[in-house]
Amino acid sequence: MITPITHPGPAPSKRWAVATCAAMPIDIILPVAETLAQSVALGLAGFDGGWLVIENADLANLDFVIPGEDTTGTHAAWYAGPYRMGAGRIDHLGLHAGRKDGAAWLHGHGTFSARDWLGPAMGHILPLESRLSKPIRAKGWGLKGARLDVAHDPETNFPLFQPVTTGTKTGAALITLRPNQDMTTAIATAASEAGIRNGRLYGLGSLTCPQLQGQPQIDSHATEILLTEGRLTKGTAEIEVEIVTLNGTLHKGWLEPGANGVCVTAELLVIADL
Known part of the structure; x- marks a missing residue:
């Protein structure tokens, strides 16, 4: 289970945002x-x-x-x-x-x-x-066809990147996730909205008390993370991250599915397999 966190504003029912785009290496x-x-x-x-x-x-x-x-x-x-x-x-x-x-x-x-x-x-x-x-x-x-623009988010009271569409492109998607949902599950659900079930994952964000596979739970209600590896396979996300905690300690490992709640936001680029 995820560790929940309480934000100051109302929580919208839609917990992610998606904009499809084209991605060129x-x-x-x-x-x-x-x-x-x-x-x-x-x-x-x-x-x-x-x-x-x-x-x-x-x-x-x-x-x-x-x-x-x-x-x-x-x-x-x-x-x-x-x-x-x-x-x-x-x-x-x-x-x-x-x-x-x-x-x-x-x-x-x-x-x-x-x-x-x-x-x-x-x-x-x-x-x-x-x-x-x-x-x-x-x-x-x-990227062409979408980008991330900063907008004020009432739920968290932060200015946050949100995906906006700039054209009609496919093959990839920009995704942002709201707090208090498991990161791996939410990414897979949001990617499916863009028609992507298999692909590569890139991005960053924040987690509450992260749980890495084979490691003790990290006692830090706010952390910053960077994806170092990420795959979406048949609608299931597997993600390796680096983490910095409130006291500055560093951790690295694979996210335990179902146990890593988004703290403030997560911002992902998903690129579909050809």
């Missing part, structure tokens, strides 16, 4: 710009959005946050930080590129390092505070 160079968000947008010029993976890349400035408590009661969880690495390094980062208030935006989770760094090693990268020191390589998927 890409291997691009991100140029130096004023912010990481702008660098990603320039690299994805010509696409509506995208999912990118960056590995082994030095940044001029790397700022990030980890899950934290919200003592005000206006959110079920908040952020701790920001942690400022200065000239830090992206070891492995996965990110969704989209739009916020009409401008370039991204949501990325990853692992980071820096010389003599003693703080957390994984978190949510800050797209306007972080910036490149030189052009870097990114691989992933460029």
Whole structure:
């Protein structure tokens, strides 16, 4: 069973959103710009959005946050930080590129390092505070026919990515999941709405007290996660994740089916098998 979490706003009956799209494999160079968000947008010029993976890349400035408590009661969880690495390094980062208030935006989770760094090693990268020191390589998927746009979510009281349709394309789908539903089950259900029962899964999100296969349950009511492997096979999702907790500890493993409730959101790209 999942561990539930109470959010401040009303919970809509529809617990996911789906927009179909076309996804093209890409291997691009991100140029130096004023912010990481702008660098990603320039690299994805010509696409509506995208999912990118960056590995082994030095940044001029790397700022990030980890899950934290919200003592005000206006959110079920908040952020701790920001942690400022200065000239830090992206070891492995996965990110969704989209739009916020009409401008370039991204949501990325990853692992980071820096010389003599003693703080957390994984978190949510800050797209306007972080910036490149030189052009870097990114691989992933460029999307046409849909993208993620930030909108205020009354249930969680957060600004969250939501999929929007920009054309008529198929072969892939952008999916977002609402809180308090098992992640693996919800992904499979939402993907079936897009006509996908077999495919690859990419994305990130947050879980409440995650349960990894063969490991003790993680005692952290808010966590940030990054998918490191994901498959949808005959309507069943199998997902491996990296996790950072409220106290900054890291975990990795395969999600136990039926036992991993979404905390705030999950944002997925599902690419159908040909």
